[in-house]
Amino acid sequence: MRKKTTVQNITLGVFVTAGLVILVVSLYLVGKNQNMFGSSFHLRARFRNISGLQAGNNVRFSGIQAGTVGKITVIDDTSIEVDLLVNEEMKPFIRDNSLVSIGNEGLMGNKVVNITPSRLPGNPARDNSLLHTKPDVNTDQMMEAFSTVGDNVEIISGGLVSTVNRINESNALWHILNDTVMTQELHLAVINLRIASGNINQLTLALSDVVKDAQAGKGAAGAIIADTAVAGDLRAAMANVRNMSEQSAVLLRHLDSLVGTIQNNIDKGDGLAHAMLHDSSMTGRVSRSLLQVENGTASFNEAMTALKHNVLLRGYFRKVEKRKKGSGQRDSSLIAN
Amino acid sequence: MSRFVFRYFSEVFRPRYEVGQFIRQCYVIGYLSLPLIGITGFIMGLVLTMQLRPSLMSYGVEAQLPVMVSLAIVREIGPVITALIFAGKISSGIGAELGSMKVTEQIDAMEVSGTNPFKYLVVTRVLATTLMLPVLTILSDAISMYGSYLGVNIKGHTSLQLYFIQVFQTLHFGDILPATIKTVFFGFAIGMIGCYKGYNSSKGTEGVGRSANAAVVVSSLLIFIIDLITVQVTDLLGLN
Numbered sequence: 354m355r356k357k358t359t360v361q362n363i364t365l366g367v368f369v370t371a372g373l374v375i376l377v378v379s380l381y382l383v384g385k386n387q388n389m390f391g392s393s394f395h396l397r398a399r400f401r402n403i404s405g406l407q408a409g410n411n412v413r414f415s416g417i418q419a420g421t422v423g424k425i426t427v428i429d430d431t432s433i434e435v436d437l438l439v440n441e442e443m444k445p446f447i448r449d450n451s452l453v454s455i456g457n458e459g460l461m462g463n464k465v466v467n468i469t470p471s472r473l474p475g476n477p478a479r480d481n482s483l484l485h486t487k488p489d490v491n492t493d494q495m496m497e498a499f500s501t502v503g504d505n506v507e508i509i510s511g512g513l514v515s516t517v518n519r520i521n522e523s524n525a526l527w528h529i530l531n532d533t534v535m536t537q538e539l540h541l542a543v544i545n546l547r548i549a550s551g552n553i554n555q556l557t558l559a560l561s562d563v564v565k566d567a568q569a570g571k572g573a574a575g576a577i578i579a580d581t582a583v584a585g586d587l588r589a590a591m592a593n594v595r596n597m598s599e600q601s602a603v604l605l606r607h608l609d610s611l612v613g614t615i616q617n618n619i620d621k622g623d624g625l626a627h628a629m630l631h632d633s634s635m636t637g638r639v640s641r642s643l644l645q646v647e648n649g650t651a652s653f654n655e656a657m658t659a660l661k662h663n664v665l666l667r668g669y670f671r672k673v674e675k676r677k678k679g680s681g682q683r684d685s686s687l688i689a690n
Numbered sequence: 691m692s693r694f695v696f697r698y699f700s701e702v703f704r705p706r707y708e709v710g711q712f713i714r715q716c717y718v719i720g721y722l723s724l725p726l727i728g729i730t731g732f733i734m735g736l737v738l739t740m741q742l743r744p745s746l747m748s749y750g751v752e753a754q755l756p757v758m759v760s761l762a763i764v765r766e767i768g769p770v771i772t773a774l775i776f777a778g779k780i781s782s783g784i785g786a787e788l789g790s791m792k793v794t795e796q797i798d799a800m801e802v803s804g805t806n807p808f809k810y811l812v813v814t815r816v817l818a819t820t821l822m823l824p825v826l827t828i829l830s831d832a833i834s835m836y837g838s839y840l841g842v843n844i845k846g847h848t849s850l851q852l853y854f855i856q857v858f859q860t861l862h863f864g865d866i867l868p869a870t871i872k873t874v875f876f877g878f879a880i881g882m883i884g885c886y887k888g889y890n891s892s893k894g895t896e897g898v899g900r901s902a903n904a905a906v907v908v909s910s911l912l913i914f915i916i917d918l919i920t921v922q923v924t925d926l927l928g929l930n
Binding site: 358361362364365368369371372373375376379380382383384386387409418 | 713714716717720721724824825826828829831832858859861862863865866867870
C-alpha cells in the first residue's frame with residue numbers, strides 16, 4: 354500500500370512538474386521575444402507620424418528580429434520620439450547612420466520598426482543614439498497610389514471600349530473575318546510557307562554540309578580551298594595556259610602573215626592555183642580532162658577483164674585467186690581459236 | 691452556498707492539514723484526468739486547425755494558421771474546454787461520492803469519530819481541483835498545439851521549429867497569464883460546486899444522482915460566467 358502511494362506521489366510530481374515546466378518555458382520564450390531577459394541597449398528615432406505604432410511592437414534590423422519598441426513620447430506638435438530596445442548582440446552591426454522607418458508585418462499585420470543599414474560607412478551606434486528616419490509608406494499614401502492607378506485603369510478601359518466599338522462598326526474588318534475563301538487561301542499560303550521554309554531549311558543544311566566538306570578538304574572545291582599542292586598546280590596550270598595563249602597569239606600572227614604571203618603569191622603568181630582561182634576557162638578544161646580519165650579507166654577495166662579470160666593469162670589469175678582464198682581461211686581459223 | 695464557501699476559506703489555512711489526502715486527491719483528480727484531457731486537447735487542436743484552414747485560405751493568409759490557432763487555444767478554447775471536460779468528470783464524481791457518503795451517514799460517522807469531515811473531504815478536494823486544473827490546462831494547451839502542428843502539416847509543410855517560433859512570436863504575457871489564472875477560478879468553482887452538491891445531498895440514492903447531475907450542470911454554467919467576468923476584468927486591465 355505504501356509502495357503504491359509512493360508511486361502515485363512520484364507520478365503526481367512528474368505530472369505537476371511537466372505542467373510547470375511547460376508554463377515556465379512558455380513564459381520565458383514570450384519574455385525573450387519581448388526582450389525581458391538578456392541585455393539590451395536603447396536607440397531613439399523621431400517621426401512626424403508613427404502611424405499607430407505601439408509599445409511592444411517589434412524592431413527589425415535588416416529583417417532580423419532585433420528588439421521591441423519601448424516608450425513613445427510626444428516631443429512637440431511635429432515630432433514623436435520612439436525609444437527602441439535593441440538586443441545587445443546587434444550593437445556591433447547597427448551604425449549611427451542607419452535609417453529607421455515604420456512598416457507593417459504583412460498587409461494586415463502589426464506595425465514594425467525597420468532599421469536599415471546605410472551604404473555609407475559609419476560609426477557603431479552608441480546607447481541612446483538618435484537615428485535618422487525615413488518616412489514610411491502609410492495606408493493613406495497607398496490608397497492615393499491606388500486611386501491614381503484606378504484613374505489610369507479607367508482611362509485605359511475607356512480607350513479599349515472605343516477601340517472595340519470601332520472594330521464592331523468596321524464592315525471591312527468583318528468582311529475579311531467572314532470571308533471563308535480568304536481563310537482557305539491564307540491556310541494554303543501558310544502551308545506553302547511551311548513547305549518553303551522546310552525546303553530552305555533542307556537547302557541550308559545541304560549548303561552547310563557542302564561548306565563543311567569544303568572546309569574539311571573534301572571534293573574539288575575542298576581540294577581547291579584546303580589542298581595547297583592543288584592550288585600550286587592550278588597556279589602553274591594557269592601560267593601554262595597564259596604561256597600557251599601568248600604562243601598561240603605569236604603563231605596566229607605567223608600564220609596570218611603566211612596566209613597573206615600565199616594569198617599574195619596566188620593573186621600575183623602564174624601557177625596552177627592562180628589559174629584555177631582566176632581563169633574561168635580552166636575549170637572547163639579540168640572537167641573535160643577528168644571525164645577523159647574516167648573513160649580511160651573504164652576502157653582499162655574492160656581490157657583487164659578480157660585479159661583474165663585470155664588462154665595465156667588465165668592460169669596466172671587462177672593462182673592468184675587460190676592464194677587469196679588460202680590466206681582468208683587461215684585468218685578465220687586463227688580468229689576461231 | 692456562501693456559508694459553505696466561507697467555511698472553506700476558514701478551514702483551508704487552519705491546521706491540521708490533510709496533506710496525504712490532498713496528495714491523493716491531486717493524483718485522482720489531476721493525473722487520472724490527464725488521458726481524457728490530453729485526447730480531447732489533441733483532437734481540439736487538430737480539428738480547429740482543419741476548420742480554420744479554408745477560411746484563412748480564402749483570405750490568402752494560410753501562413754497565419756499557427757498564430758490564429760495558438761491564440762484561440764491559449765486564450766479561450768483550451769481553458770474553457772478543459773474546464774468543461776474536467777467538470778463533467780470530476781464535479782459529478784465528487785458530487786456522487788460525497789452524496790453517497792452523506793446519505794449513508796459516513797460523514798456523520800466521521801464527525802462522531804472526531805475527524806473534521808469538511809477539512810478531510812471538502813478542503814482537500816477543492817484545493818486539488820483548484821491547483822490541478824491549471825496544470826491540466828497547460829498540458830492540454832501543449833498537446834493541442836501539437837495536434838494543431840499536425841493539422842497544419844496535413845495539407846502543408848511547416849517545421850516544428852518554425853511552428854513554435856511563429857506561436858511564441860505571437861503570444862504575449864497578456865495571452866498566457868490571464869488564461870492560466872482564470873483556470874484557478876474554474877477549478878475552484880468545479881470543486882466547490884461538486885462538494886457543495888454532494889455534501890448537502892439528501893433523499894437517499896435518488897438524491898445522489900441528482901447531486902451529481904446538478905454539480906455538472908451548475909459548474910459548467912459557472913465556468914462560462916467566470917470566463918465572462920475574467921474577460922471583462924482583463925479587458926479593463928488592458929491585458930487583451
